[in-house]
Amino acid sequence: MTPVPASRPARERLLDAAGGLFYESGIAATGVDAILARAGVSPATMYAHFAGKDGLVAAYLQQRHEAWQRTWDEVLAERDDPVERLLSVFDAVTRFRERGGNRRGCGFLAAATELPPGHPGRPWLDADSQLLTGRLRDLAVTAGAGDPDDLAATLLLLYDGALSRYARGATTPGLPGGDPLARARRLAREQVLAALGQS
Amino acid sequence: MTPVPASRPARERLLDAAGGLFYESGIAATGVDAILARAGVSPATMYAHFAGKDGLVAAYLQQRHEAWQRTWDEVLAERDDPVERLLSVFDAVTRFRERGGNRRGCGFLAAATELPPGHPGRPWLDADSQLLTGRLRDLAVTAGAGDPDDLAATLLLLYDGALSRYARGATTPGLPGGDPLARARRLAREQVLAALGQS
DNA sequence: GTCTATAAAGCGATAGAC
DNA sequence: GTCTATCGCTTTATAGAC
Numbered sequence: 001m002t003p004v005p006a007s008r009p010a011r012e013r014l015l016d017a018a019g020g021l022f023y024e025s026g027i028a029a030t031g032v033d034a035i036l037a038r039a040g041v042s043p044a045t046m047y048a049h050f051a052g053k054d055g056l057v058a059a060y061l062q063q064r065h066e067a068w069q070r071t072w073d074e075v076l077a078e079r080d081d082p083v084e085r086l087l088s089v090f091d092a093v094t095r096f097r098e099r100g101g102n103r104r105g106c107g108f109l110a111a112a113t114e115l116p117p118g119h120p121g122r123p124w125l126d127a128d129s130q131l132l133t134g135r136l137r138d139l140a141v142t143a144g145a146g147d148p149d150d151l152a153a154t155l156l157l158l159y160d161g162a163l164s165r166y167a168r169g170a171t172t173p174g175l176p177g178g179d180p181l182a183r184a185r186r187l188a189r190e191q192v193l194a195a196l197g198q199s
Numbered sequence: 200m201t202p203v204p205a206s207r208p209a210r211e212r213l214l215d216a217a218g219g220l221f222y223e224s225g226i227a228a229t230g231v232d233a234i235l236a237r238a239g240v241s242p243a244t245m246y247a248h249f250a251g252k253d254g255l256v257a258a259y260l261q262q263r264h265e266a267w268q269r270t271w272d273e274v275l276a277e278r279d280d281p282v283e284r285l286l287s288v289f290d291a292v293t294r295f296r297e298r299g300g301n302r303r304g305c306g307f308l309a310a311a312t313e314l315p316p317g318h319p320g321r322p323w324l325d326a327d328s329q330l331l332t333g334r335l336r337d338l339a340v341t342a343g344a345g346d347p348d349d350l351a352a353t354l355l356l357l358y359d360g361a362l363s364r365y366a367r368g369a370t371t372p373g374l375p376g377g378d379p380l381a382r383a384r385r386l387a388r389e390q391v392l393a394a395l396g397q398s
Numbered sequence: 399g400t401c402t403a404t405a406a407a408g409c410g411a412t413a414g415a416c
Numbered sequence: 417g418t419c420t421a422t423c424g425c426t427t428t429a430t431a432g433a434c
Contacts, residue, residue, distance in 0.1 A: 010417075010418075014393070025315065026227060026312065026313050028225065028227035028228050028313070029313070029315070031408075031409065031410085032409075032410055032411085033408080033409075033410090041418085042250060042412070042418065042419050042420075043410085043412085043419095043420095044411095044412080044413090044414095044417090044419065044420085045417070045418050045419075046411095047410095047417095048414075048417070049409065052384040052410070052411070053409095053410065053411090063432070074419080104213035104312075105312065108365055108367075109312070109366060110312045112366055112367050113225065113303075113304065113309045113312050113313070113366055114225055114228070114313070115306070115314070116224070116228070118370065125367070129367060133375055149375065149376065150376065152375075152376070153376020153377070153382060154376075154377055154386065155363065156364070156376070157357070157360040157364060157376075157379060157382055157383060157386070158356070158357075158360055159360075160359070160360045160364050160367070161356040161357055161358075161359045161360025161361075161363070162356065162360075163337050163363070164308055164359040164360070164362070164366075165355070165356060166326055167308060167312055167363075168307075168308060168311050168324070168328060168359070172268050176332055176348065176351075176352060177348065177351070177352025177353075177355070177356075178352070180356060183258065183352060183353065183356055184356060187353065187356070187386075187390075190388075209399080209400080230426075230427060230428085231427070231428060231429085232426085232427075232428090240400085241400065241401050241402075242401095242402095242428085242429070242430085243399090243400070243402085243429095243430080243432095244399070244400055244401075246428095246429065246430075247399070247400080248399095251428075251429075252427095252428070252429095289415065363432090399420100399434105400433105400434085401432105401433080401434075402431105402432095402433080402434100403430105403431085403432090403433100404430080404431080404432105405428105405429085405430070405431085406425085406427100406428090406429080406430095407426105407427080407428080407429095408425105408427070408428090409424100409425080409426070409427080410423105410424095410426095411422105411424090411425100412419085412421105412422085412423070412424100412425085413420105413421085413422080413423090414419105414420095414421090414422105415418105415419085415420085415421105416417105416418085416419075416420100
């Protein structure tokens with residue numbers, strides 16, 4: 001008979017604070033105290049909402065995964081041409097980064113580096129990989145690529161290359177060679193056209 | 200008048216232990232205790248050789264940077280053809296990984312993600328970036344590329360893509376699309392030939 | 399140069415009141 | 417559901433003997 005669950009504010013503030021700090025300073029380097037201070041929440045409240053720091057990390061990755069997927073869905077809904085739909089992953093990540101004010105690299109790549117094998121956040125990293133490989137493959141099939149898995153793997157390589165360049169360049173502000181994502185998209189377009197042309 | 204400094208064993212054992220643990224478990228997640236236990240060294244001895252954990256991290260990165268540069272030098276000494284010399288970075292990293300028994304991604308990429316802005320190890324990450332961009336550019340010039348900086352940036356993108364794929368795949372054992380480094384080399388070869396052909 | 403023992407701080411997590 | 421106060425462990429780092 002509860003009218004509305006409605007217990008939002010503290011949990012959301014915690015996720016916001018944790019998300020910012022995890023992304024900015026790294027997961028292992030971010031203490032629970034810092035998250036609590038930024039969120040303006042007491043320790044007991046946090047442990048009422050999440051199963052410890054690991055649970056908060058997992059929730060952060062889930063939230064980020066879902067936001068990323070929504071952004072990609074959004075961009076896909078704006079594209080009709082099969083080639084443009086294949087390249088949409090680059091436009092989507094550009095939009096995702098603009099929204100989040102992302103200055104560093106990919107949050108999932110960083111988490112993949114930091115989290116130990118059995119961590120409860122790992123499944124969301126796998127979900128991210130699955131989304132990328134699966135969706136790129138499907139789009140390649142629809143576009144009529146001769147070897148969809150091969151084309152998807154190539155696009156994924158370029159995607160990873162651009163994002164890891166951001167991670168390295170966080171220190172050295174002046175990225176040489178212009179925007180890595182723009183370069184990756186250009187190369188991806190070449191590869192897509194070549195793969196469709198000779199199929 | 201000291202005949203030989205010769206104070207090696209403890210310091211080297213510490214670097215070996217730290218290198219293995221930092222690479223395997225991450226820098227922030229690796230405690231000093233674990234390093235001391237693996238090296239069989241007491242805390243006081245470590246602090247006599249290094250300025251704290253940060254100093255040890257910096258020394259680890261310096262050692263890794265120098266080993267990587269030596270490996271690349273070695274491979275370059277075996278190549279005469281300008282195109283092969285440009286692609287040598289992919290062969291060198293393959294050899295480097297075989298030697299170190301590397302299963303995870305790039306140690307420098309991981310460190311770039313983990314280390315805060317003012318960390319004493321940062322200069323070695325910059326040195327690594329400098330080595331890659333500078334040397335690739337020089338090789339592109341020698342090969343006669345019309346836009347050496349552009350070609351170098353493209354090769355770097357592919358290089359980063361392959362290495363970050365390893366980082367993500369550490370969890371998911373079955374990497375789709377075959378070996379990322381082989382794929383990156385193949386794409387790089389295409390780009391090099393195209394860049395030299397139309398110059 | 400290397401050890402044993404310990405200090406000092408930070409961390410994740412919990413108890414109990416409201 | 418949220419707070420204040422605190423526990424207990426781990427971590428980095430140092431003191432002092434050999």
